[in-house]
Amino acid sequence: MTLLLHLLLLLFIPLLTAADATVSIYDDSDKYIYYGCYNETTQVPGSAETRALGGGIDESLPGEMTVPKCLAFCGNGSTEYRYAGLEWSRECWCAQTLSGIAEKLDDTACNYPCEGDNTTACGGSLKLSVYRASFASRLASSSVFCLTIAGLVMARMLW
Numbered sequence: 001m002t003l004l005l006h007l008l009l010l011l012f013i014p015l016l017t018a019a020d021a022t023v024s025i026y027d028d029s030d031k032y033i034y035y036g037c038y039n040e041t042t043q044v045p046g047s048a049e050t051r052a053l054g055g056g057i058d059e060s061l062p063g064e065m066t067v068p069k070c071l072a073f074c075g076n077g078s079t080e081y082r083y084a085g086l087e088w089s090r091e092c093w094c095a096q097t098l099s100g101i102a103e104k105l106d107d108t109a110c111n112y113p114c115e116g117d118n119t120t121a122c123g124g125s126l127k128l129s130v131y132r133a134s135f136a137s138r139l140a141s142s143s144v145f146c147l148t149i150a151g152l153v154m155a156r157m158l159w
Contacts, residue, residue, distance in 0.1 A: 023121040026067035032131035037110035038102040040126040052102035056095035065090040066116040085128035
């Protein structure tokens with residue numbers, strides 16, 4: 001009975017702490033920008049229980065999850081995922097696409113604080129704080145490369 005009680009407490013601690021929490025949206029990444037709060041799609045009729053951020057990778061860090069940890073997990077591996085999402089204060093989901101049946105919600109619906117940083121939003125109950133890879137950082141590096149190539153071609157044509 002004691003083990004069951006502990007498990008139930010672990011499941012509902014985010015609910016208790018989120019009720020009075022005031023959290024902010026993380027906006028200090030040079031790789032990802034905040035995209036919005038979206039519903040999880042596993043319980044949407046006709047979804048076949050697929051996730052809003054399915055087909056990628058995920059990790060759960062009870063007591064430790066922060067937005068920077070999730071963004072690093074999604075963006076620093078051998079595959080850089082386009083989307084990163086945080087759910088239930090401790091879960092990180094990475095995927096190349098966001099499900100078309102996921103609906104954008106008001107940002108206040110993603111009001112669970114991260115378990116590793118109680119001032120920052122980490123989704124909610126069946127709600128994801130979603131971040132999308134910023135194309136500005138990629139565009140800047142690819143533009144420099146393209147301009148360099150174009151300059152070399154132009155120089156070669158003039159000779």
